[in-house]
Amino acid sequence: xxxxxxxxxxxxxxxxxxxxxLTDISFTVGRGEIVGLLGDNGAGKSTTMRILSGFxxxxxxxxxxxxxxxxxxxxxxxxxxxxxPENNPLHNEMRVREYLKFRARLKGLSWxxxxxxxxxxxxxxxxxxxxxxxxxxLSKGYKQRVGLADALVHEPELIILDEPTIGLDxxxxxxxxxxxxxxxxxxxxxxxxHILSEAEMMCNRMMIMLGGxxxxxxxxxxxxxxxxxxxxxIAEIAAPAGELAACFTEMGDVAQxxxxxxxxxFHRCALTARDGFDLRPQIFLLTCxxxxxxxxxxxxxxxxxxxxxxxxxxxxxxxA
Amino acid sequence: xxxxxxxxxxxxxxxxVSLTGYVIIAAATLLVGTSFxxxxxxxxxxxxxxxxxxxFYLTPFFWIILLLATPVITMRLFALEKYSGTYETLxxxxxxxxxxxxxxxxxxxxxxxxMWLPMLACLYVVQYYARQxxxxxxxxxxxMYLGIALVGALFxxxxxxxxxxxxxxxxxxxxxxxxxxxxxxxxxxxxxMETGTHWQAQLLxxxxxxxxxxxFARGVVDTRAVIFFASLTLFFLFLTLRAVESRRWx
Numbered sequence: 001x002x003x004x005x006x007x008x009x010x011x012x013x014x015x016x017x018x019x020x021x022l023t024d025i026s027f028t029v030g031r032g033e034i035v036g037l038l039g040d041n042g043a044g045k046s047t048t049m050r051i052l053s054g055f056x057x058x059x060x061x062x063x064x065x066x067x068x069x070x071x072x073x074x075x076x077x078x079x080x081x082x083x084x085p086e087n088n089p090l091h092n093e094m095r096v097r098e099y100l101k102f103r104a105r106l107k108g109l110s111w112x113x114x115x116x117x118x119x120x121x122x123x124x125x126x127x128x129x130x131x132x133x134x135x136x137x138l139s140k141g142y143k144q145r146v147g148l149a150d151a152l153v154h155e156p157e158l159i160i161l162d163e164p165t166i167g168l169d170x171x172x173x174x175x176x177x178x179x180x181x182x183x184x185x186x187x188x189x190x191x192x193x194h195i196l197s198e199a200e201m202m203c204n205r206m207m208i209m210l211g212g213x214x215x216x217x218x219x220x221x222x223x224x225x226x227x228x229x230x231x232x233x234i235a236e237i238a239a240p241a242g243e244l245a246a247c248f249t250e251m252g253d254v255a256q257x258x259x260x261x262x263x264x265x266f267h268r269c270a271l272t273a274r275d276g277f278d279l280r281p282q283i284f285l286l287t288c289x290x291x292x293x294x295x296x297x298x299x300x301x302x303x304x305x306x307x308x309x310x311x312x313x314x315x316x317x318x319x320a
Numbered sequence: 321x322x323x324x325x326x327x328x329x330x331x332x333x334x335x336x337v338s339l340t341g342y343v344i345i346a347a348a349t350l351l352v353g354t355s356f357x358x359x360x361x362x363x364x365x366x367x368x369x370x371x372x373x374x375x376f377y378l379t380p381f382f383w384i385i386l387l388l389a390t391p392v393i394t395m396r397l398f399a400l401e402k403y404s405g406t407y408e409t410l411x412x413x414x415x416x417x418x419x420x421x422x423x424x425x426x427x428x429x430x431x432x433x434x435m436w437l438p439m440l441a442c443l444y445v446v447q448y449y450a451r452q453x454x455x456x457x458x459x460x461x462x463x464m465y466l467g468i469a470l471v472g473a474l475f476x477x478x479x480x481x482x483x484x485x486x487x488x489x490x491x492x493x494x495x496x497x498x499x500x501x502x503x504x505x506x507x508x509x510x511x512x513m514e515t516g517t518h519w520q521a522q523l524l525x526x527x528x529x530x531x532x533x534x535x536f537a538r539g540v541v542d543t544r545a546v547i548f549f550a551s552l553t554l555f556f557l558f559l560t561l562r563a564v565e566s567r568r569w570x
Contacts, residue, residue, distance in 0.1 A: 078414040089405030105326040
């Protein structure tokens with residue numbers, strides 16, 4: 001067993017004529033991990049995947065898969081990966097089984113082995129009942145699963161999927177997601193997506209990309225924790241708005257506040273603390289001291305969506 | 321080798337699972353048939369000392385079929401795969417560029433040879449009705465098909481190159497037609513220019529496609545011509561290989 005990390009990318013840069021798609025990105029992915037590459041369109045996700053799959057060369061930097069360079073040892077690397085490109089291109093005139101058999105043979109599987117493997121992946125991707133249908137006539141969900149089956153057919157160590165759930169209905173997304181989850185442990189999976197909830201559910205690590213750089217790389221939970229400190233505290237207090245505003249201005253730890261009226265004579269206060277300070281005890285003490293009724297005191301948990309927006313926002317402003 | 325056969329089989333199958341292959345064969349057969357009708361009418365009743373295959377080569381019909389069919393056969397080889405994106409799935413499997421180019425060319429060539437098979441029927445008709453006992457003689461037919469195969473390989477390799485350069489089938493067809501017509505007109509040069517012994521004239525004489533095919537049609541296999549066609553074909557396939565590899569330099 002090889003103990004090199006599955007993917008090892010060091011200072012990878014890719015320039016196309018006129019623009020830079022990737023700037024000095026470095027990351028490693030260990031064996032058995034499911035890692036999500038997250039980012040807007042044009043963030044460099046597909047370029048990264050194409051370089052890893054050996055389809056495009058990098059301008060500078062190195063990428064190694066299972067200890068082998070993707071450029072100099074390209075064929076050995078390609079033997080070890082299952083790649084499903086963006087938009088999942090397939091030969092629409094072929095039948096499902098015929099296509100998978102063709103792909104298995106192309107990937108060097110022997111005749112008997114390819115037959116066995118095709119049967120296995122057909123079952124694994126629930127394609128058995130459509131195995132004799134022509135690919136072009138299948139629904140998008142089925143086509144996507146054919147693409148996945150193709151990526152799995154030669155039992156690769158690393159599976160690279162470029163937006164595997166794009167354009168599917170919620171039902172199909174669920175089944176594809178479950179399939180990908182079932183690969184954890186035995187395979188290493190690298191998925192790109194721009195749907196946060198998806199990455200949150202499937203991956204044990206997420207890398208957020210923007211403008212050809214990796215901005216953050218951590219588990220979904222940690223990313224949320226990282227951002228929780230910047231979260232808001234919501235309090236509903238029965239007190240005159242003017243007095244509330246005066247109190248909040250006096251509190252040194254409040255960076256920003258917003259007071260709005262709600263029903264029953266209460267005011268809804270949204271407070272942002274300075275430096276991740278937890279404001280809740282202070283608010284509680286304040287209301288006790290003044291004898292104000294307090295009916296809600298919560299810290300809003302940032303959804304991953306907010307995390308993503310916060311991570312990617314400052315950069316955009318810088319560029320503008 | 322497994323990859324080569326798998327790919328060749330698939331490429332060849334694509335001609336036959338879609339209508340394209342049958343349309344090309346039907347069109348070529350129609351053109352061959354009409355050209356034979358025209359030939360026979362022109363010959364009238366007098367029997368000619370030349371075998372019919374030779375006359376066929378000397379007419380523009382053969383060249384029209386060759387020039388039109390080869391771009392149509394080769395245009396989709398790389399261009400369609402690039403356009404639909406399957407090129408990416410193909411190139412990310414452990415196949416070598418040489419395997420891909422050779423398999424695609426072989427499939428196109430085999431299809432091209434199949435396309436010429438209906439001509440045997442025309443030859444049979446001529447032999448049967450026009451008192452040309454030599455029309456279906458093994459030597460003549462063998463020589464003729466060898467000539468067709470060799471000159472076809474050259475034009476198909478031009479088509480491969482054109483297709484590898486673009487992701488538009490239309491552009492691929494146009495470029496290979498232009499290259500093909502260019503080579504074809506080049507073949508006129510030695511006929512038009514006075515023959516000399518200096519090297520330029522000898523070099524040009526090598527490009528006299530008509531003269532070479534004329535020999536094949538009479539059943540004469542000139543190794544010079546065989547080597548000429550084979551080496552030019554390999555040269556253009558080499559350029560195709562470079563074009564396929566070029567994505568690694570960009």
